[in-house]
Amino acid sequence: MAKVAVENLITPEIVKPARYLGNELGSHHKPWESSQVRWVLTYPEIYELGASNLGHIILYNILNAQSGQLCDRAYLPAPDLGTK
Structure with a gap:
């Protein structure tokens, strides 16, 4: 999969660009290379709903508190970015 630069992705028609910056x-x-275990928590909804889910927040913090582990999150794009 090709990487897309943020400057090309976040354009004036994106309503809430901060939801994509992390x-x-x-x-x-955390540095990706130095982590022995890497997790990604996915939530099948847009950022505002997924990031406010208490279970998602707790699990994200527990995993990142472990040494040698890295946890990141991913959400569905909102309709404004989903059409790009």
């Missing part, structure tokens, strides 16, 4: 309060940023 820099919100409480997010963890």
Whole structure:
């Protein structure tokens, strides 16, 4: 899969671009290469619904609190990005 630069993805027609940047309060940023175990939590809904799910938040924080483990999150794109 080809990587897409954020500058090409986040354009004026995107209503809430912050939902795609991954820099919100409480997010963890660990080096990918130094993690022995890598997780991704997916939630079958847009960011605002998935990121506010308490179970999702708790599991994300528990996994990232473990040494040698990295956990990231993924959500469905909102309709504005989904059409791109």
